[in-house]
Amino acid sequence: MSRSPEEGEPLHDVRLRVNGVWHESQVPARRLLSDFLRHDLRLTGTHVGCEHGVCGACTVLVDGKPMRSCLMLAVGARDHDVTTVEGLGTPEEMHPVQQAFRECHGLQCGFCTPGFLTTVAAFVEENPDPSEDEAREAISGNLCRCTGYQNIVKSVLRAAEITRENTS
Ligand code: FES
Numbered sequence: 675m676s677r678s679p680e681e682g683e684p685l686h687d688v689r690l691r692v693n694g695v696w697h698e699s700q701v702p703a704r705r706l707l708s709d710f711l712r713h714d715l716r717l718t719g720t721h722v723g724c725e726h727g728v729c730g731a732c733t734v735l736v737d738g739k740p741m742r743s744c745l746m747l748a749v750g751a752r753d754h755d756v757t758t759v760e761g762l763g764t765p766e767e768m769h770p771v772q773q774a775f776r777e778c779h780g781l782q783c784g785f786c787t788p789g790f791l792t793t794v795a796a797f798v799e800e801n802p803d804p805s806e807d808e809a810r811e812a813i814s815g816n817l818c819r820c821t822g823y824q825n826i827v828k829s830v831l832r833a834a835e836i837t838r839e840n841t842s
């Protein structure tokens with residue numbers, strides 16, 4: 675087992691799939707998944723706000739389920755399938771949630787947006803015909819300091835609508 679030069683800690687092998695690509699690395703046991711994504715893989719679309727599981731900015735999908743990457747260790751994601759905001763879509767071929775947030779102006783500064791996009795992507799997959807109350811409930815674990823949430827709720831409903839259109 676090798677050791678991290680900076681931290682003097684033993685390193686552990688980790689292999690996980692991120693946005694469809696397998697990555698193998700060695701990380702200290704306490705390396706957070708959020709730090710692994712941002713610093714080791716340079717996927718800085720995942721934002722870190724509170725680092726305490728409160729704000730939701732760091733949300734990624736692990737095997738399709740929203741997870742706080744600031745509360746998860748990189749070694750805990752070993753052999754799992756992680757999707758970050760970078761893996762949702764491309765500028766040319768946006769994911770329904772990206773399209774909806776753009777159409778409905780569901781963001782201002784954008785700091786919270788990656789966490790909303792991943793959360794809502796999983797939600798509309800599971801419930802492509804939500805009520806407004808269900809849309810509000812779905813985003814209740816994500817904090818936004820800018821928008822007042824109205825356009826985010828509209829974006830959730832529009833993302834569901836696009837998802838329905840795409841599957842009909
Ligand atoms: S940074 Fe992870 S929940 Fe706030």
Ligand code: FES
Nearest residue numbers: 782783818819820
């Ligand atoms: S758009 Fe600024 S925090 Fe949500």
